[in-house]
Amino acid sequence: MGGGRVIPLSLAAIAEITGARPHLVTDPAAIADTMVIDSRAAGPGALFAALPGARVDGLDFAPQAVAAGAVAVLAARPAGVPTLVVPDVPAAMAALASAVAGRLPGLTIAGITGSAGKTTTKDLAAQLVERLGPTVSPYGSYNNEIGHPLTILRVTAATRYLLLELSARGAGHIARQCEIARPSLGIVLCVGRAHAGEFGGLAEVARAKGELPAALPAGGVALLNADDPRVLAMAGRTAARVVTFGRGPGAAVRATDVRLDDQGRPGFTLVTNEGSAAVRMRLFGEHNVTNALAAAALAAELGLGLPQVADGLRAATNRSRWRMEVTQRPDGVTVINDAYNASPEAMAAAIEALAAMARGRRAFAVLGPMYELGSQSRALHEEVGGLAARAGVDGLIVVGEEAAPILAGAKAEGSWHGELLAVPDAGGAVEALAARLAPGDVVLVKAAHAFGLEGVALALTGEAAQ
Ligand SMILES: Nc1ncnc2c1ncn2[C@@H]1O[C@H](COP(=O)(O)OP(=O)(O)OP(=O)(O)O)[C@@H](O)[C@H]1O
Ligand SMILES: [Mg+2]
Numbered sequence: 001m002g003g004g005r006v007i008p009l010s011l012a013a014i015a016e017i018t019g020a021r022p023h024l025v026t027d028p029a030a031i032a033d034t035m036v037i038d039s040r041a042a043g044p045g046a047l048f049a050a051l052p053g054a055r056v057d058g059l060d061f062a063p064q065a066v067a068a069g070a071v072a073v074l075a076a077r078p079a080g081v082p083t084l085v086v087p088d089v090p091a092a093m094a095a096l097a098s099a100v101a102g103r104l105p106g107l108t109i110a111g112i113t114g115s116a117g118k119t120t121t122k123d124l125a126a127q128l129v130e131r132l133g134p135t136v137s138p139y140g141s142y143n144n145e146i147g148h149p150l151t152i153l154r155v156t157a158a159t160r161y162l163l164l165e166l167s168a169r170g171a172g173h174i175a176r177q178c179e180i181a182r183p184s185l186g187i188v189l190c191v192g193r194a195h196a197g198e199f200g201g202l203a204e205v206a207r208a209k210g211e212l213p214a215a216l217p218a219g220g221v222a223l224l225n226a227d228d229p230r231v232l233a234m235a236g237r238t239a240a241r242v243v244t245f246g247r248g249p250g251a252a253v254r255a256t257d258v259r260l261d262d263q264g265r266p267g268f269t270l271v272t273n274e275g276s277a278a279v280r281m282r283l284f285g286e287h288n289v290t291n292a293l294a295a296a297a298l299a300a301e302l303g304l305g306l307p308q309v310a311d312g313l314r315a316a317t318n319r320s321r322w323r324m325e326v327t328q329r330p331d332g333v334t335v336i337n338d339a340y341n342a343s344p345e346a347m348a349a350a351i352e353a354l355a356a357m358a359r360g361r362r363a364f365a366v367l368g369p370m371y372e373l374g375s376q377s378r379a380l381h382e383e384v385g386g387l388a389a390r391a392g393v394d395g396l397i398v399v400g401e402e403a404a405p406i407l408a409g410a411k412a413e414g415s416w417h418g419e420l421l422a423v424p425d426a427g428g429a430v431e432a433l434a435a436r437l438a439p440g441d442v443v444l445v446k447a448a449h450a451f452g453l454e455g456v457a458l459a460l461t462g463e464a465a466q
Helices: 011-018 058-067 089-102 118-129 147-152 173-180 202-209 211-215 229-237 287-301 306-315 344-358 374-390 401-411 426-436 454-461
Strands: 003-010 021-023 031-036 046-049 072-075 083-085 108-113 161-165 185-188 221-225 241-246 253-260 266-272 275-280 325-328 334-337 363-367 395-399 419-423 442-446
Touching: 003 011, 003 089, 011 021, 011 031, 011 072, 011 083, 011 089, 046 058, 046 089, 058 072, 072 089, 089 147, 089 173, 108 118, 108 173, 108 211, 118 161, 118 287, 118 306, 147 161, 147 173, 173 202, 173 211, 185 211, 185 287, 202 211, 202 229, 211 221, 211 229, 221 229, 221 287, 241 287, 253 287, 266 287, 266 306, 275 306, 287 306, 287 344, 325 454, 334 344, 334 454, 344 363, 344 374, 344 442, 363 374, 363 426, 374 395, 374 401, 395 401, 395 426, 401 419, 419 426, 426 454, 442 454
Parallel strands: 031 046, 046 072, 072 083, 108 161, 108 185, 185 221, 221 241, 241 253, 334 442, 363 395, 363 442, 395 419
Antiparallel strands: 003 031, 021 083, 253 266, 266 275, 325 334
């Protein structure tokens, strides 16, 4: 991870683009062709970006990177080895990314945003668009001020499509990302409560996500989810042509006859202006129909024919981990590791998927806290508890003090008779499950990423924690 391709550029050119001051650079004509942020990934031709980390300072590893062949170091201070000194390393990476993207007029850039489903949609879209030509898309959820430029810097002269996951924690973030690499196509999935606390409310979330359609050029295409009125309203904020996708009959790219198989995998009829095709997905959960429609709409706009789109969706797998990752244990217990992240919408989608997958089997939900919800946090946790109870889960295991309102919400559903349990941490959840699970049971594990609940799922599946 962390390797980027800086289309061969001389150190002099990089210094000019980033405004860097060269230090101990003896050969300004030396060529860098890869950007790395991990000195262990450095090799001949690498430019090592030294970033301050939580535990270590990248600068300490500069000599190691150069010894491994790196041509220079991009850093905020001279590193005692050939260094391009800049005031702000991420900003310099962004400048370089911007220059690289701007140098490739043949490159088509698509941005993907929304409160939930960005990574999944990006992975689905990549698996379709790769059928049209060389495609670069982020590893995992690489969408922050480091991951975004690093992804862009992986493009080469041969790359035809660049897919970018655009995330926002406040106004202006997406607009800024769209300036670094200018998308001509943009998908908006949904406006939800993820990070709503930091934004203020849903109207502010909508305004921020709308920065993507607003950034698209007149010749571009805004791909909007017609099922979400806040997203559909973004049609008024773009100069680009609008193409809608969704479950409703009005969407240009839509799904009919949606159903889940006995394992919770969706099947549907994909309908576009080219006709219709049957799709059975390998991903789990009905929410993935929306993600599939968004990916299909993008690929179709780029010229992939309907049979290929449908075939690609049938074949597509989960490329990024801990998102509805389903493991069948030899003893017949099914583990759904959806612990990558949690927002109210994602909790709802996952609980619905659990209920659909259980169907007659016992369902357990192990739920931890959701973060960054602001003043609505308590009410939204209670809502999740209510949802789990109404979905009829047999056991609800609430992990951690911050998630306690989930218990209250479940208790408030008078007609529900499942078991309700509070445990302090992941270890407590593993113990509680060990005492309860029997062959045939289905367990969902989900919480905010920072809570680290994936350890429970990994313990259940016998994998080592990462
Ligand atoms: N279309 C959707 N609607 C609602 N929930 C969804 C949707 N797609 C995915 N989810 C839920 O959200 C979780 C995270 O999915 P994904 O990683 O694709 O989203 P993301 O938008 O990239 O999240 P992040 O903001 O953390 O990068 C999934 O595990 C699933 O529970
Ligand atoms: Mg993501």
